[in-house]
Amino acid sequence: MSLRGWLKERVPVDLDRLSEVTNEPVPGHLKRWWFALGGTPAYLFLIQIATGLMLLFYYVPEPGRAYGSVANISQNVSFGWWLRSLHKWSATGMIVAVCLHTLRVFFTGSFRKPRELTWMFGCLLLFMTLAEGITGYSLVYEQLSYWGATVTANLAGAMPLVGKFASTFIRGGDEVGPATLSRFFVLHTAILPIVIVALVAAHIALVRIHGMSDELRFRDQVNEPKTFPFFPDHLLTEMMIALTLMVLLDVVAVMAPAGLGDPANPAITPEHIRPEWYFYFAFRWLKLTSLKVGVLGTFTAALVMLFWPAVDAGLRRLAPKRELNILFGILAVLVVVVFTIWEALV
Numbered sequence: 252m253s254l255r256g257w258l259k260e261r262v263p264v265d266l267d268r269l270s271e272v273t274n275e276p277v278p279g280h281l282k283r284w285w286f287a288l289g290g291t292p293a294y295l296f297l298i299q300i301a302t303g304l305m306l307l308f309y310y311v312p313e314p315g316r317a318y319g320s321v322a323n324i325s326q327n328v329s330f331g332w333w334l335r336s337l338h339k340w341s342a343t344g345m346i347v348a349v350c351l352h353t354l355r356v357f358f359t360g361s362f363r364k365p366r367e368l369t370w371m372f373g374c375l376l377l378f379m380t381l382a383e384g385i386t387g388y389s390l391v392y393e394q395l396s397y398w399g400a401t402v403t404a405n406l407a408g409a410m411p412l413v414g415k416f417a418s419t420f421i422r423g424g425d426e427v428g429p430a431t432l433s434r435f436f437v438l439h440t441a442i443l444p445i446v447i448v449a450l451v452a453a454h455i456a457l458v459r460i461h462g463m464s465d466e467l468r469f470r471d472q473v474n475e476p477k478t479f480p481f482f483p484d485h486l487l488t489e490m491m492i493a494l495t496l497m498v499l500l501d502v503v504a505v506m507a508p509a510g511l512g513d514p515a516n517p518a519i520t521p522e523h524i525r526p527e528w529y530f531y532f533a534f535r536w537l538k539l540t541s542l543k544v545g546v547l548g549t550f551t552a553a554l555v556m557l558f559w560p561a562v563d564a565g566l567r568r569l570a571p572k573r574e575l576n577i578l579f580g581i582l583a584v585l586v587v588v589v590f591t592i593w594e595a596l597v
Protein backbone atom coordinates (compact mmCIF):
# COMPACT_ATOMS: atom_id res chain seq x y z
CA MET A 252 0.00 0.00 0.00
CA SER A 253 1.33 3.47 -0.85
CA LEU A 254 2.04 5.92 1.95
CA ARG A 255 -0.77 8.15 0.63
CA GLY A 256 -3.21 5.22 0.69
CA TRP A 257 -2.11 4.25 4.22
CA LEU A 258 -2.55 7.83 5.44
CA LYS A 259 -5.94 8.22 3.71
CA GLU A 260 -7.32 5.19 5.59
CA ARG A 261 -6.21 6.63 8.93
CA VAL A 262 -6.94 10.30 8.22
CA PRO A 263 -9.92 10.17 5.81
CA VAL A 264 -9.66 13.75 4.56
CA ASP A 265 -10.21 14.53 0.89
CA LEU A 266 -6.83 16.09 0.01
CA ASP A 267 -8.01 17.39 -3.38
CA ARG A 268 -10.93 19.19 -1.73
CA LEU A 269 -8.57 20.52 0.96
CA SER A 270 -6.10 21.90 -1.60
CA GLU A 271 -9.03 23.48 -3.50
CA VAL A 272 -10.15 25.29 -0.32
CA THR A 273 -6.67 26.40 0.72
CA ASN A 274 -5.43 27.28 -2.76
CA GLU A 275 -7.96 29.95 -3.73
CA PRO A 276 -6.63 32.29 -6.46
CA VAL A 277 -5.06 35.50 -5.12
CA PRO A 278 -6.03 38.86 -6.71
CA GLY A 279 -3.41 40.34 -9.04
CA HIS A 280 -2.70 43.48 -6.99
CA LEU A 281 -1.20 41.34 -4.22
CA LYS A 282 1.88 41.11 -6.45
CA ARG A 283 2.76 44.54 -5.06
CA TRP A 284 4.41 44.06 -1.66
CA TRP A 285 2.57 46.83 0.16
CA PHE A 286 -0.72 45.06 -0.55
CA ALA A 287 0.71 41.81 0.83
CA LEU A 288 2.05 43.38 4.04
CA GLY A 289 -0.28 41.29 6.23
CA GLY A 290 1.97 38.24 5.80
CA THR A 291 5.01 40.09 7.20
CA PRO A 292 3.83 40.46 10.84
CA ALA A 293 2.66 36.83 10.72
CA TYR A 294 6.15 35.72 9.65
CA LEU A 295 7.88 37.91 12.26
CA PHE A 296 5.54 36.53 14.91
CA LEU A 297 6.71 33.00 14.02
CA ILE A 298 10.33 34.12 14.50
CA GLN A 299 9.39 35.51 17.90
CA ILE A 300 7.76 32.24 18.92
CA ALA A 301 10.82 30.24 17.79
CA THR A 302 13.42 32.52 19.41
CA GLY A 303 11.23 33.11 22.49
CA LEU A 304 10.91 29.37 23.13
CA MET A 305 14.69 29.03 23.01
CA LEU A 306 15.18 31.97 25.40
CA LEU A 307 12.76 30.24 27.80
CA PHE A 308 15.30 27.45 28.34
CA TYR A 309 17.50 29.95 30.19
CA TYR A 310 15.30 32.80 31.39
CA VAL A 311 14.28 32.69 35.09
CA PRO A 312 11.12 34.72 35.95
CA GLU A 313 12.11 35.61 39.53
CA PRO A 314 12.89 39.18 40.59
CA GLY A 315 16.25 38.17 42.14
CA ARG A 316 17.38 36.10 39.16
CA ALA A 317 15.69 37.51 36.04
CA TYR A 318 18.35 40.13 35.26
CA GLY A 319 21.19 37.65 35.86
CA SER A 320 19.57 35.07 33.59
CA VAL A 321 19.29 37.63 30.79
CA ALA A 322 22.95 38.59 31.29
CA ASN A 323 23.82 34.88 31.16
CA ILE A 324 21.94 34.48 27.85
CA SER A 325 23.78 37.49 26.38
CA GLN A 326 27.25 36.62 27.69
CA ASN A 327 27.60 32.85 28.20
CA VAL A 328 24.98 30.84 26.34
CA SER A 329 26.13 29.84 22.82
CA PHE A 330 24.48 32.20 20.33
CA GLY A 331 22.33 33.51 23.20
CA TRP A 332 23.10 37.13 22.26
CA TRP A 333 22.01 36.35 18.70
CA LEU A 334 18.69 34.74 19.73
CA ARG A 335 17.97 37.61 22.12
CA SER A 336 18.73 40.17 19.44
CA LEU A 337 16.61 38.36 16.82
CA HIS A 338 13.77 38.25 19.36
CA LYS A 339 14.10 41.95 20.08
CA TRP A 340 14.42 43.09 16.46
CA SER A 341 11.66 40.81 15.13
CA ALA A 342 9.38 42.35 17.80
CA THR A 343 10.32 45.82 16.55
CA GLY A 344 9.83 44.65 12.94
CA MET A 345 6.43 43.17 13.77
CA ILE A 346 5.25 46.46 15.24
CA VAL A 347 6.50 48.39 12.17
CA ALA A 348 4.90 45.84 9.80
CA VAL A 349 1.54 45.88 11.63
CA CYS A 350 1.55 49.71 11.49
CA LEU A 351 2.37 49.76 7.75
CA HIS A 352 -0.32 47.13 7.08
CA THR A 353 -2.82 49.25 9.06
CA LEU A 354 -1.89 52.34 7.01
CA ARG A 355 -2.35 50.44 3.73
CA VAL A 356 -5.74 49.10 4.83
CA PHE A 357 -6.81 52.52 6.14
CA PHE A 358 -5.78 54.66 3.18
CA THR A 359 -7.22 52.24 0.60
CA GLY A 360 -10.54 52.24 2.53
CA SER A 361 -10.33 48.41 2.76
CA PHE A 362 -11.99 48.44 6.21
CA ARG A 363 -15.39 49.41 4.76
CA LYS A 364 -18.44 47.15 4.50
CA PRO A 365 -18.32 44.13 4.64
CA ARG A 366 -14.80 44.15 6.22
CA GLU A 367 -15.60 46.00 9.46
CA LEU A 368 -14.95 42.90 11.58
CA THR A 369 -11.68 42.19 9.75
CA TRP A 370 -10.61 45.72 10.74
CA MET A 371 -11.73 45.27 14.35
CA PHE A 372 -9.89 41.97 14.74
CA GLY A 373 -6.89 43.74 13.16
CA CYS A 374 -7.10 46.57 15.73
CA LEU A 375 -7.16 44.03 18.55
CA LEU A 376 -4.08 42.43 16.96
CA LEU A 377 -2.32 45.80 16.96
CA PHE A 378 -3.18 46.35 20.65
CA MET A 379 -2.06 42.79 21.58
CA THR A 380 1.21 43.26 19.65
CA LEU A 381 1.91 46.45 21.61
CA ALA A 382 1.03 44.63 24.86
CA GLU A 383 3.55 41.92 23.93
CA GLY A 384 6.11 44.72 23.56
CA ILE A 385 5.42 46.21 27.03
CA THR A 386 5.33 42.87 28.86
CA GLY A 387 8.48 41.55 27.11
CA TYR A 388 10.45 44.73 27.89
CA SER A 389 9.61 44.35 31.60
CA LEU A 390 10.97 40.80 31.79
CA VAL A 391 14.58 42.02 31.36
CA TYR A 392 14.35 43.52 34.86
CA GLU A 393 16.79 46.34 34.23
CA GLN A 394 16.18 49.76 35.77
CA LEU A 395 14.26 51.21 32.83
CA SER A 396 12.17 48.12 32.19
CA TYR A 397 11.31 47.74 35.91
CA TRP A 398 10.20 51.34 36.14
CA GLY A 399 8.44 50.99 32.79
CA ALA A 400 6.32 48.23 34.37
CA THR A 401 5.62 50.46 37.38
CA VAL A 402 4.48 53.29 35.10
CA THR A 403 2.35 50.87 33.02
CA ALA A 404 0.54 49.67 36.17
CA ASN A 405 -0.03 53.30 37.28
CA LEU A 406 -1.37 54.22 33.84
CA ALA A 407 -3.70 51.21 33.85
CA GLY A 408 -4.94 52.43 37.25
CA ALA A 409 -6.00 55.75 35.72
CA MET A 410 -8.26 54.07 33.14
CA PRO A 411 -11.96 54.89 33.46
CA LEU A 412 -14.20 52.25 35.14
CA VAL A 413 -11.76 49.31 35.01
CA GLY A 414 -8.68 51.20 36.32
CA LYS A 415 -8.55 49.80 39.86
CA PHE A 416 -9.13 46.24 38.71
CA ALA A 417 -6.61 46.52 35.82
CA SER A 418 -3.78 47.92 37.96
CA THR A 419 -4.30 45.35 40.78
CA PHE A 420 -4.50 42.58 38.19
CA ILE A 421 -1.27 43.67 36.46
CA ARG A 422 0.66 44.14 39.73
CA GLY A 423 -0.74 41.05 41.40
CA GLY A 424 -1.49 43.23 44.45
CA ASP A 425 -1.47 46.87 45.49
CA GLU A 426 2.26 47.37 44.86
CA VAL A 427 4.74 46.30 42.18
CA GLY A 428 6.43 43.20 43.61
CA PRO A 429 7.48 39.62 42.86
CA ALA A 430 3.93 38.76 41.68
CA THR A 431 4.17 41.50 39.03
CA LEU A 432 7.03 39.79 37.21
CA SER A 433 5.13 36.45 37.25
CA ARG A 434 2.08 38.15 35.77
CA PHE A 435 4.05 39.90 33.02
CA PHE A 436 5.79 36.59 32.31
CA VAL A 437 2.55 34.60 31.97
CA LEU A 438 1.00 37.33 29.84
CA HIS A 439 4.04 37.61 27.58
CA THR A 440 4.79 33.92 27.08
CA ALA A 441 1.34 32.31 27.20
CA ILE A 442 -1.82 34.41 27.27
CA LEU A 443 -0.96 37.09 24.70
CA PRO A 444 0.61 34.69 22.16
CA ILE A 445 -2.47 32.41 22.37
CA VAL A 446 -4.78 35.42 21.94
CA ILE A 447 -2.69 36.61 18.96
CA VAL A 448 -2.83 33.18 17.29
CA ALA A 449 -6.63 33.06 17.77
CA LEU A 450 -7.07 36.61 16.46
CA VAL A 451 -4.82 35.97 13.42
CA ALA A 452 -6.89 32.85 12.63
CA ALA A 453 -10.16 34.82 12.84
CA HIS A 454 -8.63 37.73 10.87
CA ILE A 455 -7.36 35.56 8.03
CA ALA A 456 -10.57 33.50 7.95
CA LEU A 457 -12.50 36.76 7.41
CA VAL A 458 -10.02 37.90 4.71
CA ARG A 459 -10.62 34.56 2.95
CA ILE A 460 -14.41 34.74 3.34
CA HIS A 461 -14.69 38.27 1.88
CA GLY A 462 -11.78 38.07 -0.53
CA MET A 463 -9.44 41.02 -0.90
CA SER A 464 -11.02 44.46 -1.25
CA ASP A 465 -11.50 46.51 -4.40
CA GLU A 466 -9.44 44.26 -6.57
CA LEU A 467 -10.93 45.80 -9.72
CA ARG A 468 -10.06 49.36 -8.68
CA PHE A 469 -6.45 48.44 -7.99
CA ARG A 470 -6.07 45.96 -10.83
CA ASP A 471 -7.10 48.49 -13.47
CA GLN A 472 -4.12 50.71 -12.66
CA VAL A 473 -1.45 48.31 -13.88
CA ASN A 474 -1.01 45.44 -16.27
CA GLU A 475 -1.41 42.72 -13.73
CA PRO A 476 -3.02 39.32 -14.18
CA LYS A 477 -6.58 39.11 -12.87
CA THR A 478 -5.59 36.49 -10.33
CA PHE A 479 -2.68 34.15 -9.67
CA PRO A 480 -2.44 30.92 -7.68
CA PHE A 481 -1.71 31.07 -3.94
CA PHE A 482 0.54 28.05 -4.30
CA PRO A 483 3.29 28.34 -5.43
CA ASP A 484 3.19 31.98 -6.70
CA HIS A 485 2.00 33.89 -3.63
CA LEU A 486 3.83 31.60 -1.23
CA LEU A 487 7.06 32.25 -3.18
CA THR A 488 6.50 36.03 -2.91
CA GLU A 489 5.98 35.65 0.85
CA MET A 490 9.09 33.47 1.11
CA MET A 491 11.17 36.06 -0.75
CA ILE A 492 9.97 38.73 1.69
CA ALA A 493 10.74 36.32 4.58
CA LEU A 494 14.28 35.61 3.33
CA THR A 495 15.03 39.30 2.82
CA LEU A 496 13.77 39.99 6.36
CA MET A 497 15.85 37.15 7.77
CA VAL A 498 19.01 38.67 6.26
CA LEU A 499 18.03 42.15 7.47
CA LEU A 500 17.28 40.89 10.99
CA ASP A 501 20.65 39.13 11.12
CA VAL A 502 22.50 42.24 9.98
CA VAL A 503 20.72 44.38 12.61
CA ALA A 504 21.26 41.72 15.30
CA VAL A 505 25.00 41.74 14.62
CA MET A 506 25.34 45.52 14.21
CA ALA A 507 23.08 46.41 17.17
CA PRO A 508 22.75 43.45 19.56
CA ALA A 509 20.16 43.69 22.34
CA GLY A 510 21.87 45.52 25.22
CA LEU A 511 21.46 45.45 28.99
CA GLY A 512 21.22 48.47 31.32
CA ASP A 513 21.67 48.61 35.11
CA PRO A 514 19.78 46.00 37.16
CA ALA A 515 16.38 47.03 38.57
CA ASN A 516 16.52 48.91 41.85
CA PRO A 517 13.05 49.51 43.33
CA ALA A 518 14.55 52.06 45.78
CA ILE A 519 15.97 54.41 43.11
CA THR A 520 13.70 56.02 40.52
CA PRO A 521 15.79 56.77 37.39
CA GLU A 522 15.96 60.40 36.34
CA HIS A 523 14.51 59.73 32.89
CA ILE A 524 11.93 56.95 32.63
CA ARG A 525 11.12 56.20 29.05
CA PRO A 526 9.11 53.46 27.32
CA GLU A 527 10.16 51.72 24.08
CA TRP A 528 10.06 53.96 20.99
CA TYR A 529 6.61 52.77 19.86
CA PHE A 530 5.06 54.35 22.95
CA TYR A 531 6.92 57.65 22.64
CA PHE A 532 3.87 59.36 21.10
CA ALA A 533 1.59 58.30 23.98
CA PHE A 534 4.28 59.26 26.52
CA ARG A 535 4.65 62.74 25.00
CA TRP A 536 0.88 63.15 25.04
CA LEU A 537 0.84 62.16 28.73
CA LYS A 538 3.53 64.71 29.51
CA LEU A 539 1.51 67.43 27.76
CA THR A 540 -1.64 66.64 29.74
CA SER A 541 -2.46 65.27 33.19
CA LEU A 542 -2.47 61.57 34.05
CA LYS A 543 -6.29 61.30 33.91
CA VAL A 544 -6.70 63.33 30.70
CA GLY A 545 -3.74 61.59 29.07
CA VAL A 546 -5.02 58.08 29.78
CA LEU A 547 -8.61 59.00 28.92
CA GLY A 548 -7.42 60.53 25.60
CA THR A 549 -5.37 57.46 24.66
CA PHE A 550 -8.24 55.15 25.66
CA THR A 551 -10.71 57.19 23.56
CA ALA A 552 -8.33 57.25 20.56
CA ALA A 553 -8.03 53.43 20.73
CA LEU A 554 -11.84 53.10 20.87
CA VAL A 555 -12.31 55.49 17.93
CA MET A 556 -9.79 53.44 15.95
CA LEU A 557 -11.58 50.19 16.83
CA PHE A 558 -14.94 51.57 15.70
CA TRP A 559 -13.54 53.61 12.80
CA PRO A 560 -15.63 51.78 10.14
CA ALA A 561 -18.79 53.10 11.89
CA VAL A 562 -17.31 56.62 12.31
CA ASP A 563 -16.29 56.60 8.64
CA ALA A 564 -19.79 55.50 7.56
CA GLY A 565 -21.24 58.46 9.52
CA LEU A 566 -18.72 60.88 7.97
CA ARG A 567 -19.58 59.62 4.49
CA ARG A 568 -23.28 60.21 5.10
CA LEU A 569 -22.49 63.78 6.25
CA ALA A 570 -20.16 64.63 3.36
CA PRO A 571 -20.45 61.98 0.62
CA LYS A 572 -18.18 63.83 -1.82
CA ARG A 573 -15.29 64.46 0.59
CA GLU A 574 -12.80 61.80 1.57
CA LEU A 575 -12.79 62.88 5.24
CA ASN A 576 -11.33 59.47 6.05
CA ILE A 577 -8.08 60.44 4.30
CA LEU A 578 -8.00 63.84 6.03
CA PHE A 579 -8.41 62.35 9.52
CA GLY A 580 -5.93 59.59 8.66
CA ILE A 581 -3.25 62.11 7.62
CA LEU A 582 -3.92 64.16 10.78
CA ALA A 583 -3.60 61.10 13.01
CA VAL A 584 -0.36 59.99 11.31
CA LEU A 585 1.07 63.52 11.63
CA VAL A 586 0.25 63.69 15.35
CA VAL A 587 1.82 60.27 16.01
CA VAL A 588 4.96 61.06 13.96
CA VAL A 589 5.46 64.57 15.42
CA PHE A 590 4.91 63.39 19.02
CA THR A 591 7.27 60.43 18.49
CA ILE A 592 10.06 62.62 17.06
CA TRP A 593 9.48 65.26 19.75
CA GLU A 594 9.83 62.67 22.54
CA ALA A 595 12.87 61.10 20.85
CA LEU A 596 14.64 64.45 20.66
CA VAL A 597 14.03 65.50 24.26
Ligand code: HEM
Binds near residue numbers: 353372
Ligand atom coordinates in the same frame (compact mmCIF):
# COMPACT_ATOMS: atom_id res chain seq x y z
C1 HEM B 1 -0.48 40.37 13.64
C2 HEM B 1 -1.11 41.28 12.93
C3 HEM B 1 -1.78 41.06 11.57
C4 HEM B 1 -1.66 40.02 10.69
C5 HEM B 1 -0.79 38.77 10.82
C6 HEM B 1 -2.53 40.34 9.56
C7 HEM B 1 -2.68 39.54 8.43
C8 HEM B 1 -3.39 39.90 7.30
C9 HEM B 1 -3.30 39.25 6.01
C10 HEM B 1 -2.41 38.05 5.66
C11 HEM B 1 -4.16 39.89 5.17
C12 HEM B 1 -4.35 39.59 3.68
C13 HEM B 1 -3.78 40.71 2.81
C14 HEM B 1 -2.40 41.18 3.13
O1 HEM B 1 -1.46 40.38 3.12
O2 HEM B 1 -2.27 42.40 3.41
C15 HEM B 1 -4.82 40.94 5.92
C16 HEM B 1 -5.81 41.79 5.43
C17 HEM B 1 -6.47 42.76 6.18
N1 HEM B 1 -6.07 43.23 7.42
FE1 HEM B 1 -4.63 42.39 8.59
N2 HEM B 1 -3.17 41.52 9.78
C18 HEM B 1 -2.73 42.01 11.00
C19 HEM B 1 -3.09 43.21 11.59
C20 HEM B 1 -4.07 44.08 11.09
C21 HEM B 1 -4.39 45.37 11.64
C22 HEM B 1 -3.65 46.00 12.83
C23 HEM B 1 -5.45 45.87 10.91
C24 HEM B 1 -6.19 47.16 11.08
C25 HEM B 1 -6.32 47.82 12.18
C26 HEM B 1 -5.78 44.90 9.87
C27 HEM B 1 -6.81 44.99 8.96
C28 HEM B 1 -6.95 44.22 7.82
C29 HEM B 1 -8.00 44.35 6.81
C30 HEM B 1 -9.20 45.32 6.88
C31 HEM B 1 -7.68 43.44 5.78
C32 HEM B 1 -8.45 43.25 4.48
C33 HEM B 1 -7.73 44.07 3.43
C34 HEM B 1 -8.30 43.95 2.05
O3 HEM B 1 -9.27 43.23 1.86
O4 HEM B 1 -7.74 44.67 1.18
N3 HEM B 1 -4.90 43.84 10.00
N4 HEM B 1 -4.32 40.95 7.22
